[in-house]
Amino acid sequence: MNANASTALLTDRYELTMLQATLRDGTAQRRSVFELFARRLPDGRRYGVVAGVGRLLDALEDFRFAQAELDWLREADVVDADTVQWLTDYRFTGSVWGYPDGELYFPQSPVLVVEGTFAECVILETVFLSILNHDSAIASAAARMISAAGDRPCIEMGSRRTHEASAVAAARSAYIAGFAATSNLEAGRTYGIPTTGTSAHSFTLLHDTEREAFEAQVRALGPGTTLLVDTYDVPDAIRTAVDVAGPGLGGVRLDSGDLVALAAEVRKQLDDLGATSTRITVTSDLDEYAIAALAAAPVDGYGVGTALVTGSGAPTSGFVYKLVARAGDDDEMVPVAKKSKDKISVGGRKNALRRRDAGGTAQAEVIGIDLVPTDDGDDRTLLLELVRDGVRVHDEPLDAARERLRTSLAELPATAMQLMRGEPAIDTVYEEAP
Structure with missing residues (x-):
């Protein structure tokens, strides 16, 4: 010991x-x-x-x-x-x-x-x-979120909303409850939980244009990456993302706005651009009720943070x-x-x-x-x-x-x-x- x-x-x-x-x-x-x-x-x-x-x-x-x-x-x-x-x-x-x-x-x-x-x-x-x-x-909150999500995967991403040691424990509990992955690297090292993550708004804001940011991310991580598309104008970002990564773009992430309506608009735009297999992940203060409300929306996965690591009430x-x-x-x-x-x-x-x-x-x-x-x-x-x-x-x-x-x-x-x-x-x- x-x-x-x-x-x-x-x-x-x-x-x-x-x-x-x-x-x-x-x-x-x-x-x-x-x-x-x-x-x-x-x-x-x-x-x-x-x-x-x-x-x-x-x-x-x-x-x-x-x-x-x-x-x-x-x-x-x-x-x-x-x-x-x-x-x-x-x-x-x-x-x-x-x-x-x-x-x-x-x-x-x-x-x-x-x-x-x-x-x-x-x-x-x-x-x-x-x-x-x-x-x-x-785990109890996470299980309710997984139930609401159905077959769509959930990602634990609440590390910045809790104590640093609690974040690792929360990722473990969420994984037991059925979450597919975590953003927390220590949880990945300690418990073998799959980790995931690409970029935040600061990455886009660092570059002179959104196109330059997307090009840099695709060069580094490949066209299968997930691009964050709501820093400025979402429709313009979607056009730029598909133009940069091609129709094989792995995914886009939405982190603000009316997610139900926005997801439908983004799905149609992606399909019209030929990116029919590009996944849509939504984040932005989700809990089990928000996830349930998105059940009919063309969403492929959820990223959950604050509500999860605080037990959702x-x-x-x-x-x-x-x-x-x-x-x-x-x-x-x-x-x-x-x-x-x-x-x-x-x-x-x-x-x-x-x-x-x-x-x-x-x-x-x-x-x-x-x-x-x-x-x-x-x-x-x-x-x-x-x-x-x-x-x-x-x-x-x-x-x-x-x-x-x-x-x-x-x-x-x-x-x-x-x-x-x-x-x-x-x-x-x-x-x-x-």
Whole structure:
């Protein structure tokens, strides 16, 4: 492990102060079960998409208190010397079960189940929540955009609208949700996501004429490139673009104006000029609703930025991380739960399956409390083992997560794909021991 890559201080102070208190009173080593879940979906959403699990497991592997972290904790007087000493040897030795990347979740779904001692589990709260809340929010928004886009590809291009590290994570989440490519090169290097991009308006403005700009781009990137045609006058730019690149011009990009009407005009002009295979990509503050509005327009693809990387109105998934069971004085596990108004949680270690009918359509999210829900033969288990005795046992390529999401969405009732506001697509029900 590279000490400079430690994730141990990506946390809230109160987790370490709780650790100090439990080390003092002897409860730190009590066996515990924490659960990460959302009490509700963002307002009006029909489903949520899990993303960030792979990143979470990477972060867990790097959750080590190296000398730099320990020295700072001492200097800042965050915790006492005994706690710092305990952190010196910190290694998570417990187990983690969870919904994998690309799985759907619903209210109360046990997206992550973390088992170990209280001390080793509680200090993971913030880093787990920060990753899954962000990444799942982006993936959930992206999945709605992909649904609205139909067979037309979407490109993630929101890097300049968010934190530089969030941009890379957002590209990963968007790719899981079905986006075809990203503009972010670090996301391409880190996760193997296809990258794409050609030029901005500044490139055109740099040159004395639009023709000179187009000629320079075609010389550098070939006639298959995509030319940005709305810097000045679109019809004039289209004529110039086809004249410079020929009828084999790869594509044009529209970034402003009434995109529905403009796309129709551009398509006709391209066809009249013989550029019948030239693709039209539209950008300009698109979200799922704008994409849906373009469904009848002659558009070949979408570039999405701000709305995507901010969750399209739901920038967090609302996940919480709660203690749901702990060992009692006799070492038997005891369910525990928060009972405060509007923030009630359900105690007990959870298992989950998606109940489906004989035709494979999802009917309910079934959560078993201290038991495995009964499978009637058509159902699907949701929790996968991610970490066993402190060792990561789950690792998969992003393409597996993309396929999982496609399969999971195909299970939902058809109404779940509608963009209109509504209740969760399926109900959450509990099974308990008699």
